Amino acid sequence: MKRNRSGPERAALALALALASCAMESKPPAGRGGPPPPVPVRVGRAERKSVPVRLSAIGTVVPIRVVAIRPRVGGQIVAVEFEEGQAVRAGDVLFRIDPRPFEVALAQAEAAVRRDKAQLAYRRAETGRYRTLVEREMAARDQLDQARANLATLEAAIAAGEAGVAAARLNLEFTTITSPIDGRTGSLLVTAGNVVSAGGDKPLVVIHQLRPIHVSFAVPERELPEVRVRQAEGPLRVEALPRGATAPSRGRLAFVDNTVDPATGTIRLKAVFDNEDESLWPGQFVDVVLTLGELAGVVVVPAAAVQTGQDGRTVFVVGAGGVVEVRPVRVSRMDEREAVVDEGLAGGETVVTDGHLRLRPGSRVKVVTGEPAAGGRGDGSRGAPGGREEQRRRGTGAAPADAASGAPEPAAAGPGGGAAPGEAAALENGAAEVATRR
Structure with a gap:
């Protein structure tokens, strides 16, 4: 049986529906709740x-001079006069080779020269006598020619003997091996007691010059024109900072290669550093900064x-x-x-x-x-x-x-922005209840 609603019930239902409609209309759409936050x-x-x-680059420390010490005469090494890794100066003794065979060779060469010089006086006197006899027509001309030839041969033999003496003396000096540069020795590759040959493939020790020293680095070829212009104006400052160091070493640009590497599009540069504190070490990687000038x-x-x-x-x-x-x-x-x-x-x-x-x-x-x-x-x-x-x-x-992601987050409804979520939910639930009762 259909129930007739009374006037109060119909009024309550209309009020609930009106409130629910207002709540839905006042709820802001997602993402449009006002300006986004800063x-x-x-x-x-x-x-x-x-x-x-x-200009910044990665560089490598390279010694200006590297000398591989090899013997110039063969023999047995009788003494090593340095420690591995020792700093040496030019002229310091490094090795001594047994000198006795070379002393004997020098004595033989000197004796041969003395013998020839003793014959020299006789040959000169003989030549003088034949000259006089030929002038008096008491000797044949060919005898004088022979005497002169004998004298010239003896003089040549003496000159050769004196050269032999110089060579023997030089070989004797070579038994004492000295450092040709200031630097630092590396590992000792041949110890005392070994027999070495002249100019052998294996060096006795390698010496690196540390003061001064070079740092080699490369810059892009597009920088070459400015580098050349700035270098023509005066010395260019270069700083090199080894890994782990706190202060850079300061030097100057010393070399610009004459060819651009076509494989890398870079050009090789070298800077020279005094390296008095030996903070730069051969083979070390360093951070390089080349200062070209100043922009005002x-x-x-x-x-x-x-x-x-x-x-x-x-x-x-x-x-x-x-x-x-x-x-x-x-x-x-x-x-x-x-x-x-x-x-x-x-x-x-x-x-x-x-x-x-x-x-x-x-x-x-x-x-x-x-x-x-x-x-x-x-x-x-x-x-x-x-x-x-x-x-x-x-x-x-x-x-x-x-x-860029700049879309604002959806603003939450609240005071001043429509009904709060709890209030809207209550209105919706009330409308649903009234509809059910209908």
């Missing part, structure tokens, strides 16, 4: 100043502010009210710390250095300070997506502004 970023300032023009009055920003994308290099500039804009820039030089901006920025402007990922043109930002936490730098940091580490990992540089 994006936290770290910033730096574009400064106009003078900056040095530097240029705009400089932190390198972290420069983003590289498909449209080139850009920076996020913080304007009035904390609103950012994307600004294309032209960068002429850049290292791990700073970038020189030729076009696109003015001195004094504020640029974003960290937190780029969530930014897009027109985003509002909140400047945060302090160092990033370990393992990351927050939103858009070097250790988080959008930072320079993430950009290098993706291989695409900074994300373009229109691809």
Whole structure:
């Protein structure tokens, strides 16, 4: 049997439906609950100043002179006069070879010369007598010629004997092996008691000159014109920092190779260092900085502010009210710390250095300070997506502004933004109950 509702019941039902309808209409759509919160970023300032023009490279320490000590005469080594790794000076005795065979050879050569010189006086007198006899026509001309030939032969023999004496004396001197340079000895490769041959393939020891010393490094061929121009103006300063060292060694550019390596597109340079403290060691890898000069009055920003994308290099500039804009820039030089901006920025402007990922043109930002936490730098940091580490990992540089994640999170309904979630739920439940009763 159909029940007729009374007037009060119909009024209550109408009121519940009206309240539920108002609650549904006042509930904001997802993602449209007001402006998004400011994006936290770290910033730096574009400064106009003078900056040095530097080229950085990895170099290798190479000695200016390397001498492999080999014997010049053969014999038995009777003494080693140095310790492995010892610093030596030019002329210091290194090895002694048994001199006795060479002393005997010298004595024989000297005796042969004395014998020939004793015959020399007789041959000269004989030649004089034959000359007189020929002038008096008491001897034949050929006898005088023979006497002169005998004299010349003896004089040549004496000259050869004297050369033999000099050679024997030189060989005797070679039994004492000395260092030809100042430097430091390496490993001892032949010990006392061994018999060595003259000019053997195996050196006795290798000496490296350490003071002064060279550092060899390569720079891109595009830098060659400026290097040559700057070098013609005066000596170029070079700094070399060994791994683990706290202070660099300072030297000057000494050599520019005459050929560009076509395989690598680089050119080889060498710098010379006094190396008085021997902080540079042969074979060592060092960080090299070549200073070419100075750029005066240029705009400089932190390198972290420069983003590289498909449209080139850009920076996020913080304007009035904390609103950012994307600004294309032209960068002429850049290292791990700073970038020189030729076009696109003015001195004094504020640029974003960290937190780029969530930014897009027109985003509002909140400047945060302090160092990033370990393992990351927050939103858009070097250790988080959008930072320079993430950009290098993706291989695409900074994300373009229109691809950056900038959509705000849906705003929660609350005071001033429609009915609260609990209130709306109560209204909906009331409407459902009234409908059921119907």
